[in-house]
Amino acid sequence: MSGAAEPLREVIARHGLSASKALGQNFILDRQLLARIAAIPGPLQNQRVYEVGPGPGGLTRALLDAGASVVAVERDRRCIPALAELMDAFPERLALVEDDALEIDERALAGEGAHVVANLPYNVGTALLLRWLGADWPPWWRSLTLMFQKEVAERIVAGAGSPAYGRLSVAAQWRSTPRIALTVNRSAFVPPPKVTSAVVHIVPREQPEGVHPDVMERLTQAAFGQRRKMLRSTLKALPGALDALEYLNLDPQRRAETLSVHDFVRLARLLS
Structure with a gap:
């Protein structure tokens, strides 16, 4: 049994956590918003989810409440005790890996067909996206649901002729379908970033024949x-x-x- 969920603000206060600027962290405390993000990939009951940068575990909790089994990768050891408490509450469905998401073998960790859902640290978001888009095709992931600065999200979905259209647009669109699923006001984060954010949902499709x-x-x-x-x-x-x-x-x-x-x-x- 997971028990009643403690307000995330209290979890953060109890563990003395604060978002690290150096790690590009911004925490979301609104449980309803986190549940909406967790719902974007579709029903997650008995589905595997790979999460990068869970921080104090707000989105992790929402994913677990939606019925998912989660592999969470966190490099900030200050957040590990808060996440370990979640692991105690969901021992069968949460695996925690303390490591750098840019350095690990996600396919081996998450397995084939996992949904990736993450409030990505801003400083590694684009690098991780390009890595996932550059995976063997069809990729190991079933869908990507990722938080970006709105400006980056608009570049991912932009069409030809738009000022935002560029390499990132083509990388995301030539063999997958991206859409902006949710715009998130800066006031939803602690601390509030300087920019509006957006959640992008990406689903792979067949790779065009004869293209390397x-x-x-x-x-x-x-x-x-x-x-x-x-x-x-x-x-x-x-x-x-x-x-x-x-x-x-x-x-x-x-x-x-x-x-x-x-x-x-x-x-x-x-x-x-």
């Missing part, structure tokens, strides 16, 4: 490397790229942000 991920990465890196320049300048160092543009009837005087994700897929297929 490394080629797609090199292509988008070159194309968006100097946004103001035309493709004939940004892609000239990439072998075969200008010929591919010509073959696909794509004007080399265009800029990268005018090419759709589908255009990048067609280019990468030829270069693969």
